[in-house]
Amino acid sequence: MSQELLQSNLNDTYDVIIVGARIAGAATALLLAQQGARVLLLDRATFPAPTVSCPVFFGNSLAMLERIGVLDVVEAIDAPKITLYGLRTPEFDMVTHLPKSGGHDYAYSIRREVLDTAILERVRTHSNITFREGFTVNDVIWSMGQVVGVRGRQNGGAEQSLYACIVVGADGKRSKIARMVNAKIYDSQKSETAIFYAYYRHFAQLHEPSAITYGNQQRRHGVLVFDADDGLTVVSVGVPATEFDEARKDPEATLEQIWRAVPELAERGHHAVRETKVMGQAPFDSFYRQPYGPGWALVGDAGHYVDPITGQGINNALRSAELFAEAWSRMQRHSTWQRTMTIYQRKRDTETRPMYNFISIGERLQQIPPELGMFIGTLVFRAIARQPDVAKRFVGMFNGATSIELFTNPLNLTRIVVRDGLQNELPRLANTFVGART
Numbered sequence: 001m002s003q004e005l006l007q008s009n010l011n012d013t014y015d016v017i018i019v020g021a022r023i024a025g026a027a028t029a030l031l032l033a034q035q036g037a038r039v040l041l042l043d044r045a046t047f048p049a050p051t052v053s054c055p056v057f058f059g060n061s062l063a064m065l066e067r068i069g070v071l072d073v074v075e076a077i078d079a080p081k082i083t084l085y086g087l088r089t090p091e092f093d094m095v096t097h098l099p100k101s102g103g104h105d106y107a108y109s110i111r112r113e114v115l116d117t118a119i120l121e122r123v124r125t126h127s128n129i130t131f132r133e134g135f136t137v138n139d140v141i142w143s144m145g146q147v148v149g150v151r152g153r154q155n156g157g158a159e160q161s162l163y164a165c166i167v168v169g170a171d172g173k174r175s176k177i178a179r180m181v182n183a184k185i186y187d188s189q190k191s192e193t194a195i196f197y198a199y200y201r202h203f204a205q206l207h208e209p210s211a212i213t214y215g216n217q218q219r220r221h222g223v224l225v226f227d228a229d230d231g232l233t234v235v236s237v238g239v240p241a242t243e244f245d246e247a248r249k250d251p252e253a254t255l256e257q258i259w260r261a262v263p264e265l266a267e268r269g270h271h272a273v274r275e276t277k278v279m280g281q282a283p284f285d286s287f288y289r290q291p292y293g294p295g296w297a298l299v300g301d302a303g304h305y306v307d308p309i310t311g312q313g314i315n316n317a318l319r320s321a322e323l324f325a326e327a328w329s330r331m332q333r334h335s336t337w338q339r340t341m342t343i344y345q346r347k348r349d350t351e352t353r354p355m356y357n358f359i360s361i362g363e364r365l366q367q368i369p370p371e372l373g374m375f376i377g378t379l380v381f382r383a384i385a386r387q388p389d390v391a392k393r394f395v396g397m398f399n400g401a402t403s404i405e406l407f408t409n410p411l412n413l414t415r416i417v418v419r420d421g422l423q424n425e426l427p428r429l430a431n432t433f434v435g436a437r438t
C-alpha cells in the first residue's frame with residue numbers, strides 16, 4: 001500500500017468515487033447510495049451548467065428515472081409531453097404517435113442545464129452521497145496495480161487526493177479516467193455528421209408536441225425539431241463531415257439556412273427568435289471502450305458512445321448506471337469484481353449493439369451506387385410510411401418498444417415492401433388500367 005494511501009484519513013475513504021455528475025454519474029450515485037454505499041460524486045462544472053447536448057429521451061428512459069427515484073423531479077419541469085415522433089421528407093411522411101415503452105407513450109426534450117440540475121437536487125438530499133461541484137479530477141491514484149483514488153483540485157485550489165474502493169468514470173466520451181487507466185477502444189464506427197443546434201422561442205408547434213426529423217430532397221442535411229421545456233423549441237441540423245470546415249466558419253448561417261430551406265419549417269419558424277447561441281459538435285466516432293479494470297469502471301458515454309442522431313445517449317447512460325448498480329449488488333453478495341464486471345460489459349454491449357449496428361446501415365448503403373442506395377432507401381421508407389401499424393413499429397425502435405433486430409431483418413423489410421405493393425401499388429396500377437380502358 002502506498003505511503004500516500006496509508007497517510008490518508010480513513011474517514012476520507014469512500015466506497016465509490018464517481019467522476020462526472022450528469023446523467024450517468026448522478027444515476028449511478030443514487031443507485032449505489034440506495035444500496036448503502038458511501039459515494040463521493042465529483043464534477044468540474046457547477047450547476048446549473050449547460051453542456052453540448054440537446055436531447056430527446058423516451059419512455060424507456062422515463063421508466064428508469066422512476067426506478068432511480070427521480071421521475072417526479074423530471075415531471076415537475078413540466079416540459080411538453082412529446083407524443084408525435086418520426087421522419088418527414090418530400091417523398092414520405094413517417095410521423096406517428098409513439099408506442100408505449102416502459103409504460104409511457106411520450107418523450108421529453110429538456111435542456112440539459114435544467115434536467116441535470118433537477119436530478120442533482122435529489123442527489124444533494126441523499127445522506128450517503130457527498131457531492132462536490134467545481135472539482136476537476138486530473139489523475140487517478142494507483143496502489144499495487146489497482147486504482148484507489150483520484151487527484152484533483154477544487155476550484156483550481158491546492159491538489160487534493162481522495163480515496164475509494166472503486167473509481168467510476170462517468171466523465172463523458174472524452175473521459176479522462178479512461179485515458180488515465182488506459183481503457184482500450186475495441187470497436188469504433190466512423191461518424192459522417194457534424195451537428196449544430198440552438199433553442200428558439202415562438203416556433204409554432206404542430207397540433208401535438210412533437211420531435212421530428214425533416215429530410216430534404218438530396219438527403220444531405222437532416223433537421224431535427226423538438227418541442228422542449230419552457231416554451232422553447234430546439235432545432236438541430238446534421239451536416240456531412242465533408243462540409244464541416246466550411247459550416248463551422250459561420251455556425252449561425254449554417255443552422256439558419258439549412259432549417260429555413262425546409263418549407264414546413266420556414267412556415268413553423270416564421271416568428272421564431274433564437275434564444276441561445278449556436279452550439280455544435282464536430283463528427284465524433286461511435287465506440288465501445290473496455291469498461292472496467294482493477295479498481296475502476298466506466299459508465300455512460302465514457303464507456304460506450306453512439307451517434308446522437310440515434311437519440312440513445314441518455315437511455316444508454318441510465319441503463320449503464322443500472323447495470324453497474326446490479327454489478328455492485330452482486331459484489332456485495334460475494335461475487336468477484338472480475339466476474340461481476342464481465343457480466344456488466346456483456347449486458348451493456350448486448351443491449352446496445354442493435355442500434356450501433358443499425359446506424360451502420362446508412363454507411364453500407366453508401367457502398368453501393370448512390371442512385372441504387374437512394375432507390376432502396378426510398379422504397380423501404382415509403383413502404384413503412386404508408387402502413388400506419390408498421391410506421392409505429394419503426395418509431396418504436398427508438399424508444400425500445402420494437403426489437404431493432406427483428407424489424408430490420410431483411411425478411412421483415414421484404415414483407416413490408418411486398419405488403420405495401422399489394423395494398424397500394426397494385427390497386428393504383430389496376431385503377432390506371434381500368435381508367436385507360438373506359
Ligand SMILES: Cc1cc2nc3c(=O)[nH]c(=O)nc-3n(C[C@H](O)[C@H](O)[C@H](O)COP(=O)(O)OP(=O)(O)OC[C@H]3O[C@@H](n4cnc5c(N)ncnc54)[C@H](O)[C@@H]3O)c2cc1C
Pocket residue numbers: 019020021022023024025042043044045051052053054055056057135136137138170171172173176195280281299300301302308309310311312313314315317
Ligand atoms: C449535439 C448532441 C445531441 C444529443 N442528442 C441526444 C438525444 O437527442 N437523445 C439522447 O438520449 N442523447 C443525446 N445526446 C447524447 C447525450 O448528451 C449523452 O449521451 C449523455 O450526455 C451522456 O451522459 P454522461 O453522463 O455519460 O456524460 P456527460 O453528459 O458528457 O457528462 C460528463 C460530466 O463529466 C464531467 N467531467 C468530465 N471530465 C471531468 C473531470 N476531469 N473532472 C471532473 N468532472 C469531469 C463534465 O463536467 C460533465 O458534467 C446528444 C449529444 C450531443 C453532443
